[in-house]
Amino acid sequence: MNARGDSQTLQKPPDRPDTETLGRFLSVEPALKTSLDARLAQTEMRLRDCVRTAPAPRITALTSHLAVTGGKRLRPLMVLLSSEFGEPGREGITRAAVVAELVHLASLYHDDVLDHATTRHGVPSANALWGEKTAVRGGNWLLARSVRLSADLGEQAVGCALRATSRLVDGQLRELLGPSPGEDPVDHYFKVAEGKTGALISMSVAIGALQAAAPQPYVEALRAYGEQLGLAFQISDDILDLTVPGDTTGKQQGKDLLGAVDSLPVLLARADTSADGAELRTLLSSGPFTGPAAHLRALELFQDSPALEQAASYMQGRLTAAKKALTCLPSLPARRILYALCDYIACRNF
Template sequence: MTAEQLAQQLYEAPAAAAPDGDRPYAAALLSRLGPDAPGFQERLGRALADAERLLRACTRDASDHRVGALTGHLAATGGKRMRPLLVLLAAEFGDPGSEGVARAAVVAELVHLASLYHDDVVDRAATRHGAPTANAVWGNRMAARGGNWLLARAARMSADLVPEALALNARTANRIVAGQLRELIGPGPGEDDLAHYFRVTAGKTAALLAMSLGVGAWQSRASRAVADSLVEYGEQLGIAFQIADDLLDLLSPEASSGKEQGRDLLVGVPSLPVLLAREGTDACDAELRELLAAGPAAGAGWHRRALDLFAVSRATVRAQTLMHQRLARARAALGALPPLPARRTLDALCDFVALRTG
């Protein structure tokens, strides 16, 4: 089976591929690797299950059960568990049985979950994964502090990782916060909007995927060359992943994505298709610019009309082209890695990102 065929199967798999609703993308991926990788999917499946149990225990570990309900809220709703999967796939290039690999996988997911708590507060989001967000249940102040608790928990757990993984985790935390601040502050004087978008994306999204791969490589004692290649792959995949999310926000109904369609438009997030539409020269983009500038003042149907226009806009096509360019760079980074089943899986993830928006 080719990587493209594998990705097509993943794309067509049910959202809740795992019986308990956990790690749907990871479970769907591993269940379709086939007999040409003996022992691989079983080993990864056990490692993911171990990481999931540790994650649930970590997010519930609070002296007050009310705090545990808050900090464990998003973990309990499920999720893709892509970051733990990336940690475990990277560990395949070293010794996957090395002590602390599962802990590294949980650290990556804790940082990710913390960023979701904070993002949902900033975006005033009401749902995630089809369930109410923490801020919708407990309010913004409590949700923000829940995210802080998860970051503190991640820092505590990462203290036992190997020095290289610990240092990468620390640098990534700084990059994520810097990316969030850049997003809130906006472009600087004379800064190009697209350049600002990619700086924000590198910090908010790509940094964490790169960290997941890097800590998996370091914790499993893989070589520096392997770790560097995996980090570069993660950087490029992360930017492509964010572009895909931007496109899905505009193109995918809530029933499919679990998130309110066009939420970024409603809260004024300058996603890549929006930025490209502002630069567009055709009639469709001209109408989009007017709608985006006026917002609700354009009338009750402005949001639906904007979504309809993005579905046929050249800005959407340009965003897809930029996404594919990043995916090509990610694949190029894989070229330096040995031809292990994990490399095939990482290559298939590129196809999967592309198919999500196809």
């Protein structure tokens, strides 16, 4: 594809969401998994129809680019699972799942610009194909489309989506500006993650429960669960970036290092004052890596750094809090899947 995106010859898009990945924790409730698979497939069709409604073919190529390359569709799944605590057959739940994924996709367009990323989901990123200015506007189009869709979901659902979008932008701005003078870098990291990841997963479970007319205590419990799960998921992503080869994740291993992104393991490694951590600390303090040798050496050093174990401990704390938030919910198959999702994140390798 040329720089303007006049062609879409990338890779054959999958026909369905990545249910093989989802099946790792959905399998604890086979009957509900069958139902969720069917509802996710319906969501997928509506999502693809939605991103292809731009007024010109070249704009459609941009707005549908990441949607058609697949993904785990975790946020739509969260919407559908949370609807099980109310009336899952109510109208608008599939629409709510599409809204959640649109906001997430928009954030990916913006994140790839901020990180100067060249790939996403194993294909060239939107900014690599169309340039950063166009990619940002593609993300804005998806956000606008999500707001338009949410308008039919009711006042509470609209408010939920708008609050999440506002928090998302706040998190992106915090990341762009960096910590304030005197602010602890780890505290800043979590404020960024709360906006960019926690807010979106929290919105997904809340909007699904709201659309299903679930009792308000259930909505609040799910909202709290989503916040903690989102932070754990972000930390997991940070760890995987350093430990899993790119041909498994669809992203270059150590992409955060190349972009000088202050992931949690990076921040913890910088704070390691031991003699064993000196070489890695020096490498990380020198700014973006300019050559492959330093990048590879940093990846090697991270494998023996206590920073990865410390980051995993932070992640486990968030997962424990997420499980605790579920205790007031009825013992439904959906709740068992939400528990299993915590265990999946704790040991995922892609």
